[in-house]
Amino acid sequence: MHILLTRPLQALGVLALLLALGGSTQVVRSRGPRPAQGPIFPKGQRGPAANFTGTVWVTSLVADDSTFQCVTGNVVFEPGARSNWHRHPSGQILLVTDGSGYYQEKGQPKRILHKGDVIKALPGVEHWHGATPKQALTHVAIVPNTEKGVAVWLQPVTDQEYYSLK
């Protein structure tokens, strides 16, 4: 509004750009029809080795911004792959969309994840997630209220931790 009041010509330019973009919607990703039976989202980029063990693919669906403050991404863990231990200052929601995997909080037994499961990791709770040794895991990950921070990355999940029956 500051621009609208003080710089009318620039404001007209911004308005024209908005109209050219088709209004205020932000279509973050639109690629036309995808095969009915294939993955919902593309694999994206390799997750950084500093934060993951094994092969992990990460696709950003909604980047961090000051309007939504809600980072959303798709993550594919190939069999045996997992995140490092980490925590989210404002918590994290996981929606399991395919495969099976593990979710574990510090000091707690591993939980087995299946397609359709929903996990809420509470703010600040140290945890990891990943595939089972023989099956891939795909989940959507949502971090709300990112004004508090997105993630604090910690040490890798050791093979002993990963293969433990607990």
Added chain:
Amino acid sequence: MHILLTRPLQALGVLALLLALGGSTQVVRSRGPRPAQGPIFPKGQRGPAANFTGTVWVTSLVADDSTFQCVTGNVVFEPGARSNWHRHPSGQILLVTDGSGYYQEKGQPKRILHKGDVIKALPGVEHWHGATPKQALTHVAIVPNTEKGVAVWLQPVTDQEYYSLK
């Protein structure tokens, strides 16, 4: 913490309950393995006729709470079904997981939605979404920052609006 300081016996009870529940994770939904090719989430309940035209199924994945302030749900629109016009004070993220449908903002042409599309409806922008006349649409809907409100429901989308080429 107030309880811990003043009511130790009750606090022990709460602690025991938390331990029995397996710690601080909130597994909102876990139902064991689901068929690899079927829908990710169950259909849930019929969406209220006051807010929708046609047959719509809504499953709550994450209810509103003061920790996440991020309502998440799965919505299935059967062919021809659509939401009323509505707006979200803090905006909405749609993740299209199956089928095809429409998304339209007031005064803008309809956009066709496909599996894998991501839409960000900006705060306060009047819009509707739904299936195409011949194909169902399934999407995850995320409303962040619900302290500002979740949704303001408006008038139905008329057949004229729905079947318009614009």
